[in-house]
Amino acid sequence: MKIxxxxxxxxxxxxxxxxxxxxxxxxxxxxxxxTFDLGVKYSPEFACFPLKVITGTYIEALEKGAEVxxxxxxxxxxxxxxxxEVHERVLKNIGYDNEIIVFDALKDNFFKVLSSxxxxxxxxxxxxxxxxxxxxxxxxxxxxxxxxxxxKRRAYEVTKGEFTTAWRKIKELYDNxxxxxxxxxxxxxxxxxxxxxxxxxxxxxxxxxxxxxVGEIYVVMEPSVNMEIEETLNSLGVEVERSQYLSEWIExxxxxxxxxxxxxxxxxxxxxxxxxxxIGGHAKQSVGFIVxxxxxxxxxxxxxxxxxCLPELVAQxxxxxxxxxxxxxxxxxxxxxxxxxxNVQTRLEAFLDLVKSIKFEKQNKSNIISLQDIIxxxxxxxxxxxxxx
Amino acid sequence: xxxxxxxxxxxxxxxxxxxxxxxxxxxEMVISPKTSKAILDKxxxxxxxxxxVPIKIFNGxxxxxxxxxxxxxxxxxMVSIKKGEFFCPKFMGLPDIVxxxxxxxxxxxxxxQIKTNSDNLAKATDILQLAEPLGLSYSELKSxxxxxxxxxxxxxxxxxxxxxxxxxxKLMQEKxxxxxxxxxxxxxxxxxxxxxxYDEFVSMNVYKRLQDLNVxxxxxxxxxxxxxxxxxxxxxxxxxxxxxxxxxxxxHYLNNNPGIDGIIHLSxxxxxxxxxxxxxxxxxxxxxxxxxxxxxxxxxTGENHLITRIEAFADMxxxxxxxxxxx
Numbered sequence: 204m205k206i207x208x209x210x211x212x213x214x215x216x217x218x219x220x221x222x223x224x225x226x227x228x229x230x231x232x233x234x235x236x237x238t239f240d241l242g243v244k245y246s247p248e249f250a251c252f253p254l255k256v257i258t259g260t261y262i263e264a265l266e267k268g269a270e271v272x273x274x275x276x277x278x279x280x281x282x283x284x285x286x287x288e289v290h291e292r293v294l295k296n297i298g299y300d301n302e303i304i305v306f307d308a309l310k311d312n313f314f315k316v317l318s319s320x321x322x323x324x325x326x327x328x329x330x331x332x333x334x335x336x337x338x339x340x341x342x343x344x345x346x347x348x349x350x351x352x353x354x355k356r357r358a359y360e361v362t363k364g365e366f367t368t369a370w371r372k373i374k375e376l377y378d379n380x381x382x383x384x385x386x387x388x389x390x391x392x393x394x395x396x397x398x399x400x401x402x403x404x405x406x407x408x409x410x411x412x413x414x415x416x417v418g419e420i421y422v423v424m425e426p427s428v429n430m431e432i433e434e435t436l437n438s439l440g441v442e443v444e445r446s447q448y449l450s451e452w453i454e455x456x457x458x459x460x461x462x463x464x465x466x467x468x469x470x471x472x473x474x475x476x477x478x479x480x481x482i483g484g485h486a487k488q489s490v491g492f493i494v495x496x497x498x499x500x501x502x503x504x505x506x507x508x509x510x511x512c513l514p515e516l517v518a519q520x521x522x523x524x525x526x527x528x529x530x531x532x533x534x535x536x537x538x539x540x541x542x543x544x545x546n547v548q549t550r551l552e553a554f555l556d557l558v559k560s561i562k563f564e565k566q567n568k569s570n571i572i573s574l575q576d577i578i579x580x581x582x583x584x585x586x587x588x589x590x591x592x
Numbered sequence: 593x594x595x596x597x598x599x600x601x602x603x604x605x606x607x608x609x610x611x612x613x614x615x616x617x618x619x620e621m622v623i624s625p626k627t628s629k630a631i632l633d634k635x636x637x638x639x640x641x642x643x644x645v646p647i648k649i650f651n652g653x654x655x656x657x658x659x660x661x662x663x664x665x666x667x668x669x670m671v672s673i674k675k676g677e678f679f680c681p682k683f684m685g686l687p688d689i690v691x692x693x694x695x696x697x698x699x700x701x702x703x704x705q706i707k708t709n710s711d712n713l714a715k716a717t718d719i720l721q722l723a724e725p726l727g728l729s730y731s732e733l734k735s736x737x738x739x740x741x742x743x744x745x746x747x748x749x750x751x752x753x754x755x756x757x758x759x760x761x762k763l764m765q766e767k768x769x770x771x772x773x774x775x776x777x778x779x780x781x782x783x784x785x786x787x788x789x790y791d792e793f794v795s796m797n798v799y800k801r802l803q804d805l806n807v808x809x810x811x812x813x814x815x816x817x818x819x820x821x822x823x824x825x826x827x828x829x830x831x832x833x834x835x836x837x838x839x840x841x842x843x844h845y846l847n848n849n850p851g852i853d854g855i856i857h858l859s860x861x862x863x864x865x866x867x868x869x870x871x872x873x874x875x876x877x878x879x880x881x882x883x884x885x886x887x888x889x890x891x892x893t894g895e896n897h898l899i900t901r902i903e904a905f906a907d908m909x910x911x912x913x914x915x916x917x918x919x
Contacts, residue, residue: 249867279832280678285868288829292875477692480671480705482684483832511642511862517685519640521692537642 204325205229207269209257212424212449213346215378216339221273223335223382224327229269231260234427238263239540245293252509252539253421254286256428258293265299273323276307281484281514283421308456338384342377343450345391349373351444352398357437358411359403367434369397409566412558415496417446417489418507419515422538424449429507429538430547436505439555444501446492447485470495477521484514493525493533503532503558505551510539532558593726595702596657596665599624600650601683604757604786605813608764609713609744610666616736617728622662624653627793631656632891638694644860645794645890646787647682647689654690654697664702664725671707677834680865711748714741751813756799757790776808778909781846783812783839783873784858788889795858796895798887798902802856805906810852812842819845836865843873847882853909854883856902861890883909 207229208217214230221228232238234256242259261272277284287305294301304319324332350370357366373394380390414436422429424447433443454465467488471481474491481487493504506522508515519535526533534554536547597603597610603623614621624631627649635652657665667687670679678684687703702725708716714737723733743764750760754772763769780802788795789811802809812820820841824830831837846852857873859866870886877884885905887898 247867247871249862249864250871251864251867278676280681280684281832282864282868285829285831289868289871292871296875478685478688480669480684482681483678484681486681486685511864513681513864514685516640516643517682517689520643520685520689524692535640 205268205270206273207231207261207264207267207271208273210234210260210425210427211421213343213350213374215374216343216346216449217273219342219378219381220335220339221323223338224323224325224332226323226325229264229267231264231269232267234260234425243540245297247289249511250289251282251512252428253283253419254289255540256421256425257286258290261290261294262297262299265294265301270301272301272303274303274305276305276312278308279483283484334384338381338387340450340453341384341387342381343453345387346374346377347448347450349391349394349398350448354433354437354443354445356398356401356403357434358440358442359406360437361402361404363438365401366398366437369401373397411442412440412503412555412562413442413444413501414503414505414555414558415444415446415492415501416505416507417492417496418485418505419489419509419512420447420452420485422507422509423447430542430544432505432507432536432547432551435548435551436555439552441555444496446488467491473498477525478517482514482517484512486514486518489515489518490521490525493522493531494529497529497531501531502562503534503554505554506533506535508535508537510537512537532561593664594620594622594662596622596624596654596660596662598650598653598657598665598667599626600653600791601646601686601787602668602670604790606713606744608747608761609740612743613736613740616739617726617732619726622657622660624656624660627653627791629793632793636891640693642862643682644862646785646791646860647686648891649787649791649794650686651690651694654694654701658694658696658700662700664700665697667701667703668719669703669705671705672834673706673708673711673713674834674837675709677830677837678832679835680833712741712744714738714744748813752816754810754814756809756811757786757813774808776803776806778806778853778906778913779808779810779851780906780909781810781842781852781855782858783843783846783855785835785839785860786813788858788860794860794889794891796889796893796898798856798858798898801899801902802906805903807906810846812838815842815845823848831865831868833865836869840869840872843869844876847873847876847880852882853913854885854905856905857884857886859886859888861888883912 204226206221206226208231210231210233218228218230238256238259241262242255246255246258274287276287287303291303304322306319307316353366353370360366376390376394381387416423416432423445426433436443451465451467454463455467470491471487473494474487477490478487489506496504506519522533522535534550536550595614611621631652632649634655635648635650638651638655639648654665667690669687670683672678687701691698691701702722704722705718706713706716707718713719719737720730720733723730747760747764750763750769751757753769755763782789782799782802789799799809820838823844824837824841831840843855846855855877857870859870874884885901887901
């Protein structure tokens with residue numbers, strides 16, 4: 204069975220899982236302009252941008268010879284849970300009659316999930332499936348840890364592009380060398396060696412700028428869709444961390460809440476003041492992460508969302524007040540097929556200027572205060588010397 | 593005490609309910625005036641630019657009410673009125689949008705959570721939590737709820753007899769309501785959310801204009817729940833949004849009903865649920881060759897374009913009907 208899937212984030216994870224189970228994987232190509240155009244051509248006009256990109260990806264994967272597509276489902280109220288229904292119709296209209304295997308939430312449609320599971324399981328023993336899942340689970344944590352390291356250190360690289368190349372090499376390493384869960388640790392050491400060998404500039408701690416990225420999961424996680432925002436920010440000398448990582452998503456969505464050690468439950472608690480209930484998608488997480496990033500001393504937040512995204516629009520409505528009350532600058536960027544690189548670049552640069560000026564103003568203010576302190580202290584000292592006090 | 597009710601979103605569907613509820617409690621109700629350019633502009637000022645026009649209008653109504661010195665504005669948090677289905681995320685987060693984006697709204701809004709399993713809100717027990725801010729007892733609220741539920745059920749029944757919501761509102765006083773007269777020569781299904789169809793400003797009076805063209809109208813409120821659900825049950829995966837599902841079921845019903853000559857889908861620009869619903873309706877109507885048109889409205893829509901389109905649509909249906917008769 205030749206299997207393919209939507210392209211999001213570190214795609215080697217899905218590839219690995221399916222490969223360990225003995226399926227032939229047709230790697231979907233990284234989304235490009237052509238993918239967007241294909242998606243826009245065949246998807247409903249007002250569908251959200253991720254749906255369009257995935258339509259394009261599916262078509263490209265099917266052209267490459269994929270027979271079956273695997274995707275996740277959902278139970279609303281965000282549109283994403285209905286994607287596969289629309290995709291099935293769209294693909295049928297173009298003339299592809301391929302099967303789409305959907306993984307809905309277990310509690311929504313138990314039997315369908317079970318049958319999807321058995322389709323993927325094929326002839327493998329349960330033990331092997333367990334091992335495959337364990338490997339991928341471990342791998343996701345390890346890769347995300349490394350990626351966080353990359354988006355942090357890349358801001359200070361001496362030679363431009365070294366970390367990006369290293370990150371690509373690391374993904375290849377995992378792809379070629381990890382076959383069981385024990386391999387993960389070995390490869391991780393190797394990857395760290397690679398990262399440590401890259402020269403970075405020494406920057407004093409108070410001059411470092413940290414930006415948190417929050418928003419809708421697809422546009423946050425997929426660099427080809429968000430115009431490599433992390434790399435762009437890094438190249439402007441800024442550290443970046445995202446709200447969404449694949450390992451977090453697995454921990455929160457797939458692991459039953461009783462066993463889950465997900466950080467996201469705390470995040471949701473932090474959002475309670477602003478958004479009282481979960482409204483689907485990742486709106487509440489976005490709001491919670493803004494508070495979280497603020498608590499951790501980040502200097503600015505960027506909210507990414509597809510144009511017209513239902514849950515993120517609610518978050519966006521709340522953000523101006525949050526930004527005011529917390530005193531942290533937030534930039535909202537909505538992304539669709541018409542978003543231009545230059546536009547985003549300009550807005551990011553302007554935003555960073557703002558962030559920097561706020562940060563340094565704050566620091567200078569505290570400097571002034573301490574200067575005054577010193578002066579007054581000196582005065583007191585002098586007066587005591589002169590015997591006035 | 594004065595309670596403000598914004599004349600927007602689900603007001604059109606639930607106005608008899610809230611009216612009876614507050615009348616029973618002896619609380620004065622201030623309903624914002626009909627949507628106008630001024631109200632919309634107020635709303636646009638307080639909303640994020642990308643959000644759909646119904647929400648902008650809603651914000652405008654809230655601002656208008658706050659200017660009017662009401663004690664509270666009622667903004668129910670619509671979560672679910674059917675098991676396994678929700679409202680659009682914007683409805684679920686509406687009180688949060690309002691309290692964080694409109695100045696001075698924070699402690700002036702009441703937002704009981706509506707989470708029940710029937711269209712009739714009488715069983716939404718969270719409404720009882722209003723007792724404290726209103727300064728009344730639970731039992732008073734309970735009996736008012738019951739009465740309001742009864743009134744709403746009667747209103748819903750009148751709609752099912754073939755009346756549009758404004759017509760049904762007028763008929764509420766009468767004891768016996770006959771089935772609606774059908775005088776037009778063609779029948780068109782008008783699919784759209786109540787806040788788009790009945791807001792005369794944003795829809796530019798589309799239903800009255802159609803009626804003036806001698807067209808009989810069928811909307812989702814007129815179709816029996818049984819008929820709507822019949823088609824929904826056949827779907828492999830239903831939509832998540834209750835009213836979108838109603839439109840979907842109604843759309844399927846109208847599409848397979850030979851008495852219906854055409855379907856108009858009225859939708860707001862960037863409406864998320866409609867982007868999915870519209871795609872399904874379009875492909876289904878193509879199969880049955882039923883005339884189908886999508887009309888998209890927002891704050892910039894011109895009136896002439898709308899008139900031209902609906903006139904052309906009605907003419908086209910009449911012509912093809914004539915041709916069929918002579919053929």
